[in-house]
Amino acid sequence: MLEVDGIHTYYGSIHALRGVSLRIAAGEVVTLIGANGAGKTTTLMSISSVTPVREGRITFKGDDITRMSSERIVARGVTQVPEGRMIFPALTVEENLRMGAYLRKDRDGVRRDADMVYDLFPVLRERRRQHGGTLSGGEQQMLAIGRALMAQPRLLLLDEPSLGLAPIVVENIFEVIRQINRAGTTVLLVEQNAQMALSVAHRGYVLATGQVIMEGTSEELLNDPKVRAAYLGED
Incomplete structure (x- = not known):
């Protein structure tokens, strides 16, 4: 579904990605x-075309999206849930969800998908008239994921969904990722x-200083001594 081939991305003179390649099957x-x-985040931003790629190629379902606008990439089925959630605090939960469907014209389908989001996150149904800025951190993360789902993504890019959340909320979020x-x-x-992350994923890539240094199935990475020592807090 997605192929990232040797991409290089810069922030000004800072060389953030140095030839990152990865593959994702449907x-x-x-x-x-x-x-x-x-x-990691720069890789997602590059795929979404928020941070332009200077070298390399990104294809989605066989089409080159390397220099496509972010809006056109969303229309093709790639949607990102950004780090920090970035919901619209002055809009209600319902209005935030409708913003996720801004490219869609099928009103009945939008209503059905809103109901699907409310089924995934029942607390959002209870809060649907509440302003996004008054929600807890966990509820805002649920709303950010729900808003992204309203675009009917084929590929969902999730950036740090557990950041700053209580363990019980994290468990809930990751169960929803499995359901999605x-x-x-x-x-x-x-x-x-x-x-x-490895408990929910089929495969993984390890990044360091803008490069992929290791890849494998989740089981392989969970059992690799270097991964365990560096990222799982084990000797």
């Missing part, structure tokens, strides 16, 4: 793990909690 959950500053995947959405997950 139906997979793939995770990117690594320390802060490794290039079982329902047919492919997922690329960036997550600081490597143990949690």
Whole structure:
């Protein structure tokens, strides 16, 4: 479904990604793990065309999207849930969800998908008239994921969904990620909690200083001594 071939991305003169390559097949959950500053978020931003790629190529379902606008990439079925959630605090939960469907014209389908989001996150149904800025951190994360689902993504890019959340909320979020995947959405997950990320993913890539230094199935990475020592807090 997605092929990232040798991409180089810069922030000004800072060389953030140095030839990153990865593959995602339809139906997979793939995770990117690594320390802060490794290039995980930049990889997602490059795929979404928020941060332009200077070299290399990105294809989605066989089409080159390397220099396509972010809006056109969303229209093709790639949607990102950004780090920090970035919901619209002055809009209600319902209005935030409608913003996720802004490219759609099928009103009945939008209503059905809103109901699907409310079924995934029942607390959002209770809060649907409440302003996004008054929600708890966990509820805002649920809303950010729900808003992305309103765009009917084929590939969902999730950036640090557990950041700053209580363990019980994290468990809930990751169970929903499994449900989303079982329902047919492919997922690329960036997550600081490597143990949690590898528990939900089929495969993973390890990034360091803007490069892929290791890849494998989740089981292979969970059992690799270097990964365990560096990212799972084990000797």
